[in-house]
Each structure stands twice: as C-alpha cells, then as structure tokens.
Amino acid sequence: MKKRWKYLILFIAVSQILFVLGLTVLPPVAQALPGEMRVRIAKVPLGATLLDIGTTPLPTALPIPKNAVAQTQIIIPTIAPATIEPTATAVSPQPTQETKPNKTHEPAVTAIVTPLPTNTPTPVPLPKQTRIEGMTIMPQGFNNCGPANLTINLNFYGDPTTQSQAAAFLKPNREDRNVSPWQMVDYVNEQTSLRAFFGSGGDIQLLKQLIAAGYPVVIEKGYELLREGWLGHYLTMFGYDDDTGEMVSMDTNLGPWDGSGRFDSYEDIEKYWSQFNYNFFVVYPPEKEQEVYTILGSNMLDPGAMWQQAAQKAQMTIEANPENAFAWFNLGTSLTRLGELSGEAEFYENGAAAFDQAFILGLPPRILWYEYRPYIAYMKMGRYQEMLDLADAILTTQGGQNVEETYLYKGHALAFLGDGAGAVTAYKQALVRNENFYPAQWALDSITGG
Numbered sequence: 278m279k280k281r282w283k284y285l286i287l288f289i290a291v292s293q294i295l296f297v298l299g300l301t302v303l304p305p306v307a308q309a310l311p312g313e314m315r316v317r318i319a320k321v322p323l324g325a326t327l328l329d330i331g332t333t334p335l336p337t338a339l340p341i342p343k344n345a346v347a348q349t350q351i352i353i354p355t356i357a358p359a360t361i362e363p364t365a366t367a368v369s370p371q372p373t374q375e376t377k378p379n380k381t382h383e384p385a386v387t388a389i390v391t392p393l394p395t396n397t398p399t400p401v402p403l404p405k406q407t408r409i410e411g412m413t414i415m416p417q418g419f420n421n422c423g424p425a426n427l428t429i430n431l432n433f434y435g436d437p438t439t440q441s442q443a444a445a446f447l448k449p450n451r452e453d454r455n456v457s458p459w460q461m462v463d464y465v466n467e468q469t470s471l472r473a474f475f476g477s478g479g480d481i482q483l484l485k486q487l488i489a490a491g492y493p494v495v496i497e498k499g500y501e502l503l504r505e506g507w508l509g510h511y512l513t514m515f516g517y518d519d520d521t522g523e524m525v526s527m528d529t530n531l532g533p534w535d536g537s538g539r540f541d542s543y544e545d546i547e548k549y550w551s552q553f554n555y556n557f558f559v560v561y562p563p564e565k566e567q568e569v570y571t572i573l574g575s576n577m578l579d580p581g582a583m584w585q586q587a588a589q590k591a592q593m594t595i596e597a598n599p600e601n602a603f604a605w606f607n608l609g610t611s612l613t614r615l616g617e618l619s620g621e622a623e624f625y626e627n628g629a630a631a632f633d634q635a636f637i638l639g640l641p642p643r644i645l646w647y648e649y650r651p652y653i654a655y656m657k658m659g660r661y662q663e664m665l666d667l668a669d670a671i672l673t674t675q676g677g678q679n680v681e682e683t684y685l686y687k688g689h690a691l692a693f694l695g696d697g698a699g700a701v702t703a704y705k706q707a708l709v710r711n712e713n714f715y716p717a718q719w720a721l722d723s724i725t726g727g
Contacts, residue, residue: 338639338640338642339636339639339640339642339644339645339667339670340636340666340667340670341636341637342632342633342636342655342660342663342666342667343662343663343666344633344660344663345633345634345636345637346630346633347633347634347637348605348630348631348633348634349599351592351608351612351627351630351631352623352627353585353588353589353592353612353627354615354621354623354624354627355585356581356584356585356615356618356619356621356624403485403486403489404489405518405519405520406516406517406518406519406520407488407489407516407517408515408516408525408538409433409488409491409492409493409515409516411433412429412433412493412513412515412527412536413429413432413433413536414429414527414529414532414533414534414536415428415429415440415529416529416530416532416534417440417529417530418440418441418444418451419451419452420448420451420452420453420454420455421440421444421448421529422510422511422529422530423447423448423455423456423457423460423461423511424440424443424444424447424448424456424461425440425511425529426495426511426512426513426527426529427443427447427461427464427465427495427560428440428443429493429513429527429529430493430495430513430560431443431465431469431471431560433493433560434471434560434561434562436469436470436471438469443464446464446468446713447460447461447464447713448711449711449712449713450679450681450709450710450711452679452710453679453680453681453710453711454646454676454677454679454680455509455646455647455680455682457647457682458475458495458497458556458557458558459475461473461495461558462474462475462558465560470563471560471561471562471563472560472561472562472563472566473558473559473560473561474558474559474561474569474573475556475557475558476556476557476558476559476573476577476583477554477555477556477557477583477584477587477610477611477614478554478555478577478583478584478586478587478590478611479496479550479555479556479557479577480555481524481543481546481547483557483572483573483577484496484514484517484524484557485517486572487559487569487572488514488515488516488517490568490572492559492560492561492565492569492572493513493514493515493559493560494513494514494557494558494559495511495512495513495514495557495558495559495560496511496512496514496546496550496553496555496556496557497509497510497511497550497553497556497557497647498510498511498512498546498549498550498552498553499548499549499552499553499603499641500530500549506641506643507641507643508643509553509643509646509647510528510530511529512526512527512528512539513526513527513529514526514546515527515538516538521540522542522543522544523540523541523542523543524540524541524542524543524546525538525539525540526538526539526541527539551594551603551604551607552603553647553648554587554591554606554607554610554611555587555590580614580618581615581618581619584611584612584614584615584618585611585615587607587610587611587614588608588611588612588615590607591604591605591607591608591611592604592608594607595608600638601638602634602635602636602638602639602640603635603640605631605632605634605635605638606631606632606635606640606644606648606651608628608631609628609629609630609631609632609635609650609651609654610628610648610650611628612624612625612627612628612631612654613625613628613629613650613653613654613657614650615628616628616653616654616657617653622657625653625654625657625658626658628650628654629651629654629655629657629658629660632650632651632654632655636651642670642671643676645667645671645677645680645683646671646676646677646680649682649686651667652664652667652668652686652689652690653686655667656686656689656690656693659693661690661693661694662690662694664686664687664689664690665687665690665691665694668683668684668686668687668690669687671683672687679710680710681706681707681708681710681711681714681717682707682714683707684703684704684706684707684710684717685703685704685707685714685716685717685720687703688700688701688702688703688704688707688717688720688721689720691703692720692724697724700720700724701721701724701725704717704718704720704721704724705721708721
C-alpha cells in the first residue's frame with residue numbers, strides 16, 4: 278500500500294513539473310504557429326484555451342496619440358472640381374524633404390460646412406426587388422475574403438481566374454491579413470480584360486441601381502464574430518427586396534453555400550458598411566463602362582467631389598451622434614484623401630484632428646489592419662513619433678505582424694526621424710510580407726537609390 282502511495286505522489290510531482298514546463302514552452306510555440314494553423318487548432322476541444330496561454334492578446338484599444346486634441350467640429354475645406362478619369366488610388370505620398378510638413382500647425386476646430394455639388398445623376402425608377410442570376414459563391418481561404426469576392430465577380434463575367442490565382446498575386450503571404458480595395462481594382466485593370474472602379478461614400482440607393490442594371494457590387498464592411506471580435510470583411514451584393522427591406526449578398530465566410538444568398542436588413546448593411554466609409558468596388562466589361570459611369574454619376578467619378586461628399590456624409594453622422602468613432606475616422610480619411618489630391622495642408626490638418634477624436638473615443642485595434650490614412654495625416658503634420666507608436670501597437674500581435682502597410686508607414690516615420698537604416702529594414706519587412714507591394718519597393722528605392 279505504501280508503495281502505491283509513493284508511486285501516486287511521484288506521478289503527481291512529475292505531472293506538476295510537466296505542467297509547469299508546458300506553460301513555459303507553450304507561449305513561444307503558440308506564438309510561432311501560423312495564424313491559419315492556430316485557427317484550425319482553436320476548433321479542437323481545449324485548443325482555444327491552450328492557444329490563449331501562449332498568445333499575445335489583442336489590445337482593447339489603440340493608443341491615443343500623445344498630441345491628440347479633443348474635437349467637436351471640423352472644417353471641410355473646398356476643392357476645385359476636376360475632370361479626372363476614375364482610376365484606383367494606389368500610392369500614398371512618400372516621405373521627402375520637399376514635402377516635410379509644418380510641425381507648428383494646430384488642428385482647427387471651427388465648423389465650416391461647404392455645400393456639395395448638386396450634379397447628381399437623374400434617378401431611374403427601380404424594381405421593388407431584383408436578383409442577379411448566374412453567380413457562384415465559393416468559400417474563402419484563410420483571411421481570403423478579398424480574393425474570394427474578387428474571383429466571384431471575375432467569374433461572373435467569364436474570366437477564369439481562380440481564388441488561388443488571385444490570392445497568389447494579391448497576398449503571396451497566406452498570413453496577410455488584408456487586401457485593400459485599390460489592390461483588387463488594380464489587379465482587374467492591369468491583369469485582366471475587365472475593368473473595375475473603386476468608390477467611397479456610397480449608399481444603399483447606389484447599390485440598388487447597380488444591381489438593378491445587372492452589376493454585382495463588392496462592399497467593405499465591419500464584421501463581428503463571437504471569438505475573433507471585430508474584423509473587416511467583403512461581401513458581394515447581388516440582390517435586394519424593398520418589400521422585406523433586405524439586401525442579398527454572398528458571404529464567403531458564412532455562406533450559405535447553395536447560392537441562395539445571405540439576407541441582411543438595409544439597416545444592418547448601413548451600420549457595418551459605414552464602418553468602412555461606405556467603400557465599394559464594381560467590376561464590369563469595358564464595353565459597359567459608359568453605362569456604369571452614368572449610374573455612378575459625376576460626383577462619384579470626380580475624385581475631389583467624391584471625397585468631399587464622403588466627408589460631408591461623415592460630418593452629418595457626427596452631428597447626429599458625436600460619439601461615433603467610426604464617423605470621425607471616416608471624416609479623417611476623406612479629408613486626408615482630399616489633401617492627397619490637392620496638396621493643401623488644411624486638409625491634412627483637419628484630417629489629423631478628426632483622427633485624434635476617433636482615437637480618443639476608441640476604435641477596434643484591427644482598424645489599422647485595413648485603413649492607413651491616420652499615418653499619412655500625422656506624417657503631414659510632423660507627428661512622426663505618433664505614427665511610430667501606432668505602428669508598433671499593431672506589430673505587437675501575430676496578426677498585425679502580417680500587415681505589410683504597417684511596415685511601410687513605420688518606415689516613413691523612421692525616415693523622417695532620421696533613422697534611415699531602420700526605415701530600410703521596415704520597407705524590406707513590408708516586401709517580405711508581400712513582394713508585390715510596390716509602394717514599399719518605391720520607398721526603398723528612394724532611400725537606397727535602387
């Protein structure tokens with residue numbers, strides 16, 4: 278009997294030692310696992326619990342920039358209309374001494390609301406319900422909603438591109454957490470015989486007009502999952518029903534897989550679409566371009582008018598709910614875009630002020646996996662350390678370490694702070710994540726003379 282007790286005590290002691298060793302070894306092992314493998318393990322009983330021991334938790338909020346000033350209202354300056362062919366916006370300004378921003382500017386807070394142009398397209402009577410037939414849904418690969426939705430649309434028009442082919446170019450790193458709309462629009466316009474247009478500040482009515490004319494539309498939206506929390510996602514919209522007040526979409530993550538479509542209320546689509554500034558892109562045959570342009574209207578085709586309209590839309594949301602952090606973020610994005618178009622400092626100044634308020638109110642940390650204009654606004658205001666702080670906050674987690682844009686803007690901040698070697702390292706890290714991410718290659722070449 279005594280012998281049995283000795284063995285039992287020995288077994289318990291050994292078990293405790295192994296448990297302690299396991300807790301010591303598990304964190305680095307878990308952190309080294311690719312995200313896709315961790316997702317699969319999490320579905321196994323106790324898998325999620327074990328992984329949580331060794332995973333750096335996602336921050337509950339992004340750091341508030343040190344020089345952030347609380348805002349109540351923001352200026353929306355005017356921008357002169359321009360006749361510009363609609364093309365994808367691909368590259369942000371690179372850090373050069375010639376474009377070094379004035380560090381002394383303080384964000385303005387006076388409200389000046391500029392009336393929008395009124396040359397909107399004449400409304401066309403729409404059917405109360407419609408649905409585009411002949412589309413085929415496909416389940417997405419890991420973090421592959423962008424290439425999957427793009428492929429659905431390419432295939433609809435007869436282009437044989439597969440999801441794996443699109444992903445191989447758009448995100449050669451399977452762990453890449455995001456493919457931006459401009460990247461997919463560029464892919465269509467440069468790698469296929471079809472055409473694509475990206476817009477922001479859209480609305481339900483525009484979706485219905487395009488769908489009624491036979492054009493599916495991909496929207497970028499917020500997405501809340503029980504375990505993962507808030508994420509960005511793409512949906513292909515291909516139907517609507519005014520009687521039930523629902524949009525019909527293809528959800529490459531949740532299905533259904535029989536092609537019947539996912540039904541969401543107009544209100545739910547509006548809520549989550551608004552979290553991405555009502556971004557959308559539409560693929561179409563080149564011979565249908567004029568028809569698509571007519572539906573989009575001149576305000577959407579003129580980049581200046583489009584971003585001013587999006588800014589005005591965000592401001593109206595803020596007036597209705599000043600605590601809406603996404604609306605402040607959208608306002609900052611639109612004003613920064615206007616700054617990129619015009620080169621005028623007041624757009625960046627007010628864009629940075631709007632971003633300040635968004636960060637003060639609190640945003641899901643993953644927002645900077647998908648949207649990057651805060652880096653540009655702060656860069657133009659000389660707030661390089663704050664750029665660096667935001668980038669480093671994103672890079673603390675395994676998911677954030679697979680967002681190539683973060684390394685790009687970290688490199689810009691380091692370049693302005695005088696750390697050329699650090700900037701080169703950051704740009705190279707961006708290219709390790711995505712060798713086709715040419716903004717990082719251009720930035721690297723500008724420093725190394727490549």
